Every structure is written in structure tokens, then in C-alpha cells.
Amino acid sequence: MFTRQLTIAAKSGKNVYENEYIKINNLPYARELNGKITIQEIFRNHWDEFKQICKSNNKPIRESIHKNVEAMINCKNFKKGYLWYECPKCGNFEIRGLSCHSRFCPSCGKKYRDARANEISKTCIYAPHRHITWTIAEELRDYFQRHKDMYDELFAAINDVLTYLIQGKSKAARIRNERLGFISTIHTFGRDMKFNPHIHTLIAECTIDKNGKRKPYTFFNYESLRKAFMNQLLKRMYHFLKKNANTKELNSFCKLRQDLFKNKGAGFYVNAPQKECRSPSQIKRIVNYVCRYAGHPAMSESRIISYNKDTKTVYYYYDPHEDDAIINDDDKQGRQYVEETVYEFIAKLIVHIPEKSVHTTRYYGFYANHSSLDTFHQPKLFKWEEISKMKSSLNWRSRLIQSYKYDPLLCHCGATMVIVPDLCFFEGYTKEDG
Ligand SMILES: [Zn+2]
């Protein structure tokens, strides 16, 4: 059915033909034929049933979940609006549905993640950086699932620990207000998608004080960081629960806290793979990695192996993170495969939708927005041109050119299509695509 289009494209030159070929293969229809499974499709087919089940089980669904899921289901649905592009040379046209802009949407979430990664990159000063991962004891996870506001304590405990590291034992450092600069992002999921709140921190290996004086800081003692993090988090959780939990929950927490002090002498697991990070390109690479890694979704669609609408099952895999640290292949658990009902799958995914008010990425020390410490005179990691290039690559046309290697606006006749505002249609959406 696309022969005519491809024949015209072939006459317009090799580039145009190749572009048209990839464009056609990326149509949603063609992707479905090629067996591409999308999270959108699974939710579109089963979300109403899932809501019904929750209702009959008396399990209310949070408002922000409703909003994000419904936006995602309608992402690029022509009924909700579209943009109309036309070729000035041959009159051929192209219609594009509007994006939902939900962070939960696999395609829009990617754009959100890249935009945030750019923001972080823009902030970074020119200094080596490292990536620290902070995890909590498994027994504490339930408390965070019940008290979503307690994420603040998790972020704050890390800030306490890293501030104390510099100012705790030095009065002079306190007077000079010497601080590290770091950016923390919360993940609420592990690789298996189960609820497992932990934090990724990108930290510059230097301090800055109130006089703008900068000093390298490269020695992090992980043994003491682990213990300090555990103590500080348990202390903060105790004060939080004292205010917000009932006596029964508080008592069981106190008991658990005692057990943890007894059994986790080494503290909670804090991990920082030491990668060589000195040259500008190495520093940029690690910053890019952490930025993009920190924003990744609970489930990448490429991990879904199969989905059956009739039996209502999803089959997917994950690679356990414990394996990352193991060198010998025989000792690894290896790739894990999971088969579950679409309802279990949906339930696992939506738990990770944050409340709108929760800031999942936060800036601290000399990177904090309100910081009185001066980073203005510090050389930046990325040049202005690099930042503006990152910014322009966020627009949907550049994204398609970059990731899928085709220009959506290149017509099969070789000319470039232009938008026709009068023929565009919007329903309930205020923001334009791209
Ligand atoms: Zn044309």
C-alpha cells in the first residue's frame, strides 16, 4: 500500500527514498505489524478493567495516577488533536498527533528526562564528578510506600551526611560555610520493578566556601558514609513517624530500628563505582550517564518479550543489579524472566508515578538554587554552544532525526513540509507538540 509513495520517493533521490522507507516503517501501524509491543497498548486494552477491579476491591487509585495514565493512553490520539503539515511543492500532507507530556508516557517521558538531564548538565561546574547510590534496608521499604512524604527525609539524610563530612569536625569549615555540590534523584523501583526507593547522587569532587574559594575533595570513606547514612535516616524517620504515624506503627518501627542497629553494623549499602574521571570528555561522559540514568523509567518497552491480549499476560525480563558487581559469569544470577497478568504488570508500574508536588531531582550545597555560595565565577563543564545544541535536540523533529534516522518533514518529492496552522486541531490541549 506504500508502493506509490516509495516510487515517488525513489525518483527524488536515494536520500529521500531511504528517508521515506524508515518513515513508513515507523508508523504505529507498521510497528504493530513488526510485533512492537507498547505499554500504551497494554494500558489501552486493560486500564478500564483494572480500575473496575480496584473499585470492587475497595482500593482507591491516586488522582495523579489517573491523570498520568489517561494522558498516556491518549498520547498522539488524533481525536484529541493534531498538527497538519503540507508540502509546498506537491501538496502531499502529514498529520501528527499531539504528545501527552506525561512523565509516565514512554515516549514523552524520554523527552522529559533529556530536558532534565540538560538542566543538570548546565549546572555542573568543571570538576571531576562521581556517582553515589544510596540504598535502604529492605524492611524499611513499606514505610516509604505508606508515607510518600517521607521521601523528603531520605533526601535530607544524605544532605546531612555530606554536609557533616565537611563541616562536622571543623569549626573553620563551618565558619567559611565550606560545602560540596551535589544533585540527588530518587528512584522508587529496582530492576525487577518492585518498590525499592533509593537515591542516585551526582557529586562534584570539590568544595566551595563563602569566599568563592575552591578546594579539591576526592577522598570519600564509604565505610563511614554507610554508617552515617543509616544512623541519620533512622533518626529522621523516627521523628517523622512520631508526628505522622499511629502508636502501633511507631512501636514496630522502634523495634525494627533496634534490630537494624544490631544486624547492620556496616550500615546501609552505599555504592560508588570508581570510574576514571579526569579528562573533560570523561567527566562529561559520567555526568551524561548519571543524568540520563537517573531519569529512566521503571520499565523500558524493549524489555517486554510478549503480550497476549486474550490470556491477559505479559512476559518480560530484567538483569538483576546484584550481577553488576560480580565479575565471574558463573556466580551471576543471570537474566530473569517474569510472566504475569496484565493487572499485576499495571499495578507494579503505576506505584512509581510520583505525586505532582514531589520533586524527584534536588540540588544541594553549592549546586542548590538558593545557595549563597558563588559558582558563577567557576568554569562550567559544558560550553554555551554545547548546551544550546542539547536544547535544540529536544524538538521532536531533531529527536526523530537523531534516534530513528529519518526526517518526518522531508516529503517524498524531496521538499520540506510546513505546518498549516488553520488545519491543525486541538481538543483540551493547550501545549503544542514540540
Ligand atoms: Zn512534496
Ligand SMILES: [Zn+2]
Ligand atoms: Zn505521551
